[in-house]
Amino acid sequence: MTQKLNLSNVFSLEATNLSARRGEDLIFEGVSFRLTSGEALVLTGKNGSGKSTLLRVVAGLLRQERGSVSFTDSHGSIHQRVGEVSHYLGHRNAMKSELTVAENLDFWRRFLGNTHDTPAFSIDDAAEAVGLDGITHLPFGYLSAGQQRRFAFAKLLVAHRPVWILDEPTAALDTSGDSLFAGLIETHRQRGGIVLAATHQPLALSDVRELRMTGFAGVSAGVWG
Numbered sequence: 269m270t271q272k273l274n275l276s277n278v279f280s281l282e283a284t285n286l287s288a289r290r291g292e293d294l295i296f297e298g299v300s301f302r303l304t305s306g307e308a309l310v311l312t313g314k315n316g317s318g319k320s321t322l323l324r325v326v327a328g329l330l331r332q333e334r335g336s337v338s339f340t341d342s343h344g345s346i347h348q349r350v351g352e353v354s355h356y357l358g359h360r361n362a363m364k365s366e367l368t369v370a371e372n373l374d375f376w377r378r379f380l381g382n383t384h385d386t387p388a389f390s391i392d393d394a395a396e397a398v399g400l401d402g403i404t405h406l407p408f409g410y411l412s413a414g415q416q417r418r419f420a421f422a423k424l425l426v427a428h429r430p431v432w433i434l435d436e437p438t439a440a441l442d443t444s445g446d447s448l449f450a451g452l453i454e455t456h457r458q459r460g461g462i463v464l465a466a467t468h469q470p471l472a473l474s475d476v477r478e479l480r481m482t483g484f485a486g487v488s489a490g491v492w493g
């Protein structure tokens with residue numbers, strides 16, 4: 269991938285020796301990776317292997333059993349609260365069904381604000397970017413599953429975050445949606461953004477690293493990239 273990065277604006281996301289437990293069970297252990305501006309890491313593995321758990325730990329939504337996650341900004345300052353510099357797109361779309369698309373996106377734009385200098389998209393531009401301009405006046409609950417997923421992704425565009433944490437981002441999407449999301453992710457990377465994604469379907473991304481989660485069977489042997 270051709271990247272035009274300003275090297276004074278390079279940041280990184282680092283996970284060191286992470287392990288996590290759900291209930292009584294250790295789901296993974298010894299997970300380490302380091303991603304710098306423009307890089308993407310894709311988590312693969314069978315159902316229940318711990319992909320969502322790892323994403324939620326990195327986003328700060330679940331506490332790890334051991335290990336650490338940190339973000340180093342372009343000034344070299346280290347942030348332990350990675351969630352504050354990240355967008356997290358989970359299985360659920362995090363939108364209110366009874367509010368219109370525009371109201372939902374406006375809520376997120378105000379709630380998230382902008383933590384960096386990079387300008388974010390307007391709501392109309394974000395809707396256009398996900399291929400759905402002209403219907404932002406509709407209640408979110410009226411939309412098809414694929415349309416809802418597209419607007420959930422538009423949330424990532426209305427406020428800038430350097431790290432995108434994506435759990436099955438293309439679930440429910442048609443073929444054009446797959447390539448549209450891939451394009452938006454690539455643009456984010458070209459602007460220096462970092463992407464951590466879990467997926468069963470291959471994402472059409474260039475130069476991605478893969479971390480194959482092995483779930484319970486892999487706990488004793490660790491998890492490798």
Ligand SMILES: Nc1ncnc2c1ncn2[C@@H]1O[C@H](COP(=O)(O)OP(=O)(O)OP(=O)(O)O)[C@@H](O)[C@H]1O
Pocket residue numbers: 290291292295313314315316317318319320321322466481
């Ligand atoms: N709240 C919970 N309490 C106990 N176990 C849980 C809990 N949430 C998830 N688990 C278990 O943790 C394991 C990992 O789940 P996780 O959702 O991380 O897997 P995944 O790789 O993302 O799966 P999928 O591909 O199906 O989305 C599973 O065995 C699941 O049953």
